[in-house]
Amino acid sequence: MKVLLVGEFSRLHNSLKEGLQELGHEVYILGHQDGFKNYPVDFPIEKIWDNGFLKKIKVTVNAIFGLDISSYLTYLQFKKNKSKFTGFDVVQLVNENSFYCQYYYEKKILDFLFKNNLKTYLLSSGYDYLNVKYCFENPNYKSGIQRYLAGRINPKSFGNVLKFRTSSFKKLHQFIYSNIQGIIASDIDYHIPLLINSKYSGLIPNAINTVKIGFQPLTISDTIIIFHGINEANYYKKGNDYFEKALHIIEKKYESTVEIITTRDIPYSTYINLYNKAHIVLDQTYANDQGYNALEAMAKGKVVFTGAEDEFIAYYNLNERVCINALPDVEYLVNELSYLIENPNEMIAIGKRARTFIEKEHDYIKIAEKYLQVWNSKTTSY
Structure with a gap:
């Protein structure tokens, strides 16, 4: 054809x-x-x-x-x-x-x-x-x-x-x-x-070309790295303001336990290098399912805050989380981030399930x- x-x-x-x-x-x-x-x-x-x-x-x-x-x-x-x-x-x-x-x-x-x-x-x-x-x-x-x-x-x-x-x-x-x-x-x-x-x-x-995107199982030592890449043109449309407010609270709450990387409209090569270091990637709060950026991060084994509403869960018949459903709610985001920071083994498990999900549903x-x-x-x- x-x-x-x-x-x-x-x-x-x-x-x-x-x-x-x-x-x-x-x-x-x-x-x-x-x-x-x-x-x-x-x-x-x-x-x-x-x-x-x-x-x-x-x-x-x-x-x-x-x-x-x-x-x-x-x-x-x-x-x-x-x-x-x-x-x-x-x-x-x-x-x-x-x-x-x-x-x-x-x-x-x-x-x-x-x-x-x-x-x-x-x-x-x-x-x-x-x-x-x-x-x-x-x-x-x-x-x-x-x-x-x-x-x-x-x-x-x-x-x-x-x-x-x-x-x-x-x-x-x-x-x-x-x-x-x-x-x-x-x-x-x-x-x-x-x-x-x-x-x-x-x-x-x-x-998703799972051959080109390598899976890197999360390894967690003393510091959990959270990445938030902002495209200023889509700042409010993606709910970046909610993420920023939540991260401000997380930074104070956990101090040396977390490293927060926030970027704004940076060159793609720089963006990828910083993003690859992260354990958690913040994508968007106004989606029901994952867009392409979120899927690529999931393929790498990141824990991604993105769309994962009930309709998505039902469609793919999921029993365990493959990503975190992000909502435009600061308290909710803080609670979800706190849980992951305090339970690193859950982060590792979600990252593995994310890759398995991509291989099954998006190959x-x-x-x-x-x-x-x-x-x-x-x-x-x-």
Whole structure:
């Protein structure tokens, strides 16, 4: 099978590609190289006019004429190489705005892909029209949108989410929906909003390449290291303020027993070196399931504070904790951290169970096989 994976922002598509290649398939990734992590892309699209003086010109032109220069330049890059993006058995979009373009140019690119390839599937692996709609209509549903509704995130910095509530992105959603064979959710957070959707093809967990990510059993001597990596752009959306308040209490309570490493927007190589030293990794408080960063940490054997709600536990039929369900509650976080610090053997056990869980439920070859089952479930002709 010849497969084109469109978009990459978490290593999801790279790990899936590696699994599919192990099974003998021909796979390519098309998309932007996502920021400082710089994931491999076979057909890279360069972000142009995205910083400095040129960005100021772009913003001015957009405000006056309604033209997004970056969208136009992305379209030109795609058009120049469009002959490379035809004849695929499956095209999979990482989300509903895989090219980061405004409606007009995103639709033009997608229209070409729909018409010149056999099948197209859409991933729900981040915010999209249906997910955002569900979260706003169900404000008690655990998501970063709760912080926006509580007034902790301003509309300007939440634009990458709020755009899915605009009329143009609703039209884009409807256009995509009418041309795809199915929608696949990557975890429980995206699974629940799609349960009654007629095009929902089911949940396929994120693929983790367990060969590339080594397991390091936790060894605990005198000091327990807690790592908290902050991306300032997502500070409130991820619940970092709750983690920081909890860590302040933990630092006073345990003094020399713990070492707390907090980083803010540091280079990825530095981030990984510090993160690898940790016993406990603090991920986010507004999730029902684990995102890609949490899964990679679990694969290494870390104890991760992330999403692990009842729906997640029931879905995987878990009887013991493989991670810690993080809640936006300082007292709760302090209690959970205190328990682990005072019971290091439990930390070691959770780290081992975390790795076993990843190998069982997220192994990249097993996950690739699940994608193939879905992609092969329906036939379509050009």
